[in-house]
Amino acid sequence: MTLFNLFMTILLTILALSMALSALRLLRGPSIPDRALAFDVIMVHVVGLIALYAILVREALLIDAVIIVAVLGFLGTVAIARYVERGDEQGRN
Template identity: 40%
Template sequence: MVEKILFVSLALLALSILIALYRIIKGPSMPDRAVALDMIGVNLISAIAIISIVLKTRAFLEAILILGILAFISTIAISKYIERGVIIERKSDN
C-alpha cells in the first residue's frame, strides 16, 4: 500500500514538473519563470527523496543536499538579474 502511494506521488511530481516546464517556456514574465524554475528544483528534491525511500537507501541524500544548494543559489542569481540586470557587479576604475 505504501509503495503504491509513493509511486502515485512520483507520478504527480512528474506532472507538476511538466506543468512548471510549460510555465518556464510560456511564462508571461520573468518572475513567473523564476518561480517555476524554483518549483522544479523543489519537486526534483522531493522526487529524489521518494526514490530513496522506495529503494531503501541513503545513497541519494548527498544529491538532495547538492540539488537544494544549487536550486537556492540559482533562485538568488535569477532574482538578482531580474532586479538589477546583472548577476556579478564589478567596480569600475574611474
C-alpha cells in the same frame, strides 16, 4: 510489488506530472520573474522526486543528493533575481 511500493510509485508519478505543470509555466511565463519562480518550484519538485526515490529504493546515499539540489535551486533563483535587477539598472540608463 508490495502495497507500499505501489503507493510510493503512484505518488512519484503524480509529483512528476505536477513538475510538468510547473514546466508549462516556465515555458509560458510572460516575464523573467515568472520563469525564475517556475524554476524555483521545479527545483523544489526535483528535491521531492529524489527524496521519494530514496524512499522507494531504500538508498540512503540519495539524501546527500537532495541537499545538493536544494542548495543549487536556491542559488540559481537568487542568481536570476540579482541578474534581473542589475540588468535593469545598467541596461536602461
